[in-house]
Amino acid sequence: MATFKWMFLLLVVCPVHTITLNHDKEMDINLKETSEDGLGDFILSPKKQNWTRCGDNMCQCKGYQARCVNHGHQLNYIPRFEQNITKLNFTSNYLPYIDNETFTNVTEFQLIFLVLRNSSIHNCTRNAFNGLKSLRSLFIRNNTISSMELMDCLSGITKDLKDLDLEFIDLEKSWDLDLDRIMTHSKITNLHLRNIKITHYNQSKLSTLKHLKVIQIFKSSMNTATFDNSSTLKTLEFPHNQFFEFPTFCVNGYAYFPHLTYLDLGHNNIKSIKPELFTCMKFLTQFYIDNNHIHLIESNTFSNLPKLYLVSISYNGPDMALQEFAFNSSSLKKLYLYDNDMYFVNKLKYVSKDAFKNCTHLEALMLSSNHFEFTTHQMFEEMFSTLANLKNLSLAHGGVQLLPRFIPKYLDKLVELLLGHNNIIYIPEGYFNNLNSLQKIEIYSNKITTVKPNTFSLQFLKQVKGIDLSNNPFSCSCELLWFINFLKTSPIRKRFIRFPKEYICGSPTVYSGKQLLQVRLSERTCAITYQARLIIISVSAGILLLLFTISVVYRYRWYLRYILYMARFQHVRYQRLLNGGGNYNYDVYLSSCDADFDDVIYDVLVPRLQEDMGLRLYIPQRDGQGNKIDQIISNMDASRKVILFISDKYVEDGYCEFEASFAYDKYINEKRDLMIVVVFKELGALNVTKTIHKILAVDNYIKWGWDEESVELFWLKITTAINNMDDLMP
Secondary structure (H helix, E strand, O other): OOOHHHHHHHHHHOOOOOOOOOOOOOOOOOOOOOOOOOOHHHHOOOOOOOOEEEOOOOEEEEOOEEEEEEEEOOOOOOOOOOOOOOEEEEEEEOOOEEOOOOOHHHOOOOOOEEEEEOOOOOEEOOOOOOOOOOOOEEEEEEEEOOHHHHHHHHHOOOOOOOEEEEEEEEOOOOOOOOHHHHOOOOOOOEEEEEOOOOOEEEHHHHOOOOOOOEEEEEOOOOOEEEOOOOOOOOEEEOOOOOOOOOOOOEEOOEEOOOOOOEEEOOOOOOOOOOHHHOOOOOOOOEEEOOOOOOOEEOOOOOOOOOOOOEEEOOOOOOOOEEOOOOOOOOOOOEEEOOOOOOEOEOOEOOEOOOOOOOOOOOOEEEOOOOEOOOOOHHHHHHHHOOOOOOOEEEOOOOOOOOOOOHHHHHOOOOOEEEOOOOOOOOOOOOOOOOOOOOOEEEOOOOOOOOOOOOOOOHHHHHHOOEEEOOOOOEEOOHHHHHHHHHHHHOHHHHHEOOOOOOOEEEEOOOOOOOEHHHOOOOHHHHHHHHHHHHHHHHHHHHHHHHHHHHHHHHHOHHHHHHHHHHHHHHHHHHHHHHOOOOOOOEEEEEEOOHHHHHHHHHHHHHHHHHHHOOOOEEOHHHHOOOOHHHHHHHHHHOEEEEEEEEOHHHHHOHHHHHHHHHHHHHHHHHOOOOEEEEEOOOOOHHHOOHHHHHHHHHOOOEEOOOOHHHHHHHHHHHHHHHHOOOOOOO
16 A cells, blocks of 8 residues: 555554554554664664764764654754754654744755654744755644644745644644645645644645645544545545545546545444445545444445455444445455444344355455354355355454354365354364365364364365464363374474463363463373273163163053053954954953942842853952953953943052053954943042043943932843944954
8 A cells, every 4th residue: 555654654653542453453454663764763762773872962863864852841953963864853852933943954964854743833934944955754743833833834845745744733723724825836745634623624725736645634523524626636534533424525426536546434423325425436446434333334335346455344333234235346355344243143133145245256354243153054155155265254253153164165265264262162073174275274262172183184284374273271181182292293283373372271170271281191091091981981871771771661561561462462353353253261351449349249240240141250359360460451351341340449449540441442452342331439520530531431331320220221231232242343
């Protein structure tokens, strides 16, 4: 960028305000500690080497540079120098009045660079700088002077001045930038104004500056601007002002600044970007509008800017939305959207999944400090799969849970991947194998505990220049032994950034807080531990399986018995069909509880059923022996009919409940009317269980009655039910 050198001088001379780069170095500004002219030592405190006393013993010199600084009232004039001086830094001295005699001691030199900083300037005559014929750069900072005095002071500057820098000038009122009158036909190319109150910017006030290429006005309370045509202007920077609306750079489709390449409107209060206000600037290459209050990036906002390659819209807060095709551009290569607090997830804080479509030439996408904690693999793929030319990608500080699958799948040209400060738990084996161009990976400050042998291939480790896995909570167990030994012995360990200081164990407790290099684990110890662990796991698994099997068998013992019964029943049924369906051992299986059996059933019902009607009865209380469950199953299966004498006490008896349930299952599976249900005594509501309810719902049950009519009706129904053979159907 053409203004790098000038930007550097502003920064090093003005330590009050500094530019803080994003945590992942995402700003596209390359500031060096010294300029190409070696002015770092000249402006900052000098090093002891190579600087000598000069200028009436009040200054320090090195080559053609002189520094006269921090003498206060003791130095109230420009000293004499024995050698030729081209660059003079006169800072924090006392020079309240400047006139045509002030610079007499340096007029014989070809002074090209002059810094007047913190020099208590109050008055300045029109002819003050007349003698400095070679002056090209003038820097005046932290002085109190009236606007009239400032105009007079600047009017005497040589017309060959290229760079004018005025900062922290305390004027009595807002300055109207009336430079066209006092600097007519000046050849100035760079104008930098900072912390000088200028509420309205009027381009016509600079109309006579025909060579002006760079205008930078910082922190000057500007809120409106009136532009005029300038064919030379290439850089316009209005950051840290008070613009609420995006200025109008186009009129009737024509640009006020047709050759403008760099536009910075950062740190204002602009709420919207209207494409029609600046799409006429066909030579614009870089556009910064960071730290505003942008609510929406509309579709095709940048599509009519054919040379635009960098857009930075960062630090805008959580309210910004991105419409589909928001960054549609055939030229865009760098896009900075970090620290916007946007949610990249469907139906929340609207970011269209098509916002990044049609910017296929994009090479750098910086999205750190946004929200990706709810972004799924599918959402990632829908938004970013078309960006196949990406070389730099940052998703740092975003709550990313897993390494997104779209990266190795689509971004094979990736050179730098920044994923620091997320919640990534592990790195899938072979994740980076297809990223043959990748040179730098940052996955520091995540939740990674283990690095396996196949996490990074040997070929990849030889290819990559830097991997940052620092500040992860490594589990320093045998599972990490390979990685620990690798870092101890392999020369490739130099690829791991911040190693060994910030590669720390998070667990187990014995190693917590120690560096990986301090961990004492051996392959032999881990092998023994592994065998012991394998035996313990095998034995434990066997015991758990056995307990599980026993538990399942016990829990489903009746179900298993029922399965066996059904298998046996199919065989018995088949035999019955062959023999005409009548080979039963008993005619009736009589089911009742002991309390009811001793009362009426044994004395009244059994004799009549058995002696008068000649039925073969199976009575558990009389004929049963051995295991009751087995007896119930086998003998009920051998009976043609089942009579259930149901009462409250019957329901409370567990074996009776089983008999009723088994009889019902036979009824359902054999599909014949084999149950005769007798409600011996009226049931209480709490005793009508699910099984009893199903049985009573099958058919009309018989109620036992003690009067003569009820008894006669009972025997009629019993006789009818028993005589109904209901042969099995094949």
